[in-house]
Amino acid sequence: MRRGGSRSRAGREGAKASRVRNGQGEVLAVMQFFFRHRAVEYALRWALGRNPMFPDYSGHGHGGDCTNFVSQAMLAGGWTTVTGWRADRTAWWFETERASHTWAAADPFAAFLRNSGRARVCGRDELALADIVQIRNPDGALHHTMIVTGITPRRGEYHEAIDDIYVSYHSHDRKNNMLNMIETLDAYKQHKFVYWKVSDIFSDIISTTESIYYITSTT
Numbered sequence: 001m002r003r004g005g006s007r008s009r010a011g012r013e014g015a016k017a018s019r020v021r022n023g024q025g026e027v028l029a030v031m032q033f034f035f036r037h038r039a040v041e042y043a044l045r046w047a048l049g050r051n052p053m054f055p056d057y058s059g060h061g062h063g064g065d066c067t068n069f070v071s072q073a074m075l076a077g078g079w080t081t082v083t084g085w086r087a088d089r090t091a092w093w094f095e096t097e098r099a100s101h102t103w104a105a106a107d108p109f110a111a112f113l114r115n116s117g118r119a120r121v122c123g124r125d126e127l128a129l130a131d132i133v134q135i136r137n138p139d140g141a142l143h144h145t146m147i148v149t150g151i152t153p154r155r156g157e158y159h160e161a162i163d164d165i166y167v168s169y170h171s172h173d174r175k176n177n178m179l180n181m182i183e184t185l186d187a188y189k190q191h192k193f194v195y196w197k198v199s200d201i202f203s204d205i206i207s208t209t210e211s212i213y214y215i216t217s218t219t
Helices: 036-046 066-077 106-116 179-183
Strands: 016-022 025-033 119-122 132-136 142-152 164-169 174-178 192-198 201-207 213-217
Touching: 036 066, 036 142, 066 106, 066 142, 066 164, 106 132, 106 142, 106 192, 142 174, 164 179, 174 179
Parallel strands: none
Antiparallel strands: 016 025, 025 201, 119 192, 132 142, 132 192, 142 164, 164 174, 201 213
């Protein structure tokens, strides 16, 4: 049996639907919009707290609650949940006391971003509000996830100037912490920062004959 949470109200707003047929029956194609300001508003509200509607992975180690927190912000911005087995890298869902691996763990979350097309790896200079930043260990494993919640333009002020980018995250909880400072910490000298550009529009492909659906990006 496939498991998964219900789709969010934010994901339904502004959606445009059309029905198409494939070789296995009729499907409903829904164009969904990602609202960056809603994701940022949620992240700033809960950066230093816990929303009781969601599971809390604080103290679990290996990144703790960071990816769970960013997933919540993405949901608030309009992402719809995707049903599937808990370890399925194409699923993305939560329940009151548990969630899919892609919802709550950094490496599986990155796999979901790639598989779904909801985000793509980008350059640091492409980051905008509600985009995602992850940190990769020297051994290649991603271990931390953050969301961009503030940007102060600095490029052009002086030679090699870069924008001041602020991120919010859990474990340890921080609100609008400067990414520039995190990137230069001695603890991360051997680590790699991975930047994700979140798509503003994605296509929600829903089967009308089954209770499962799959997401692909249109951008």
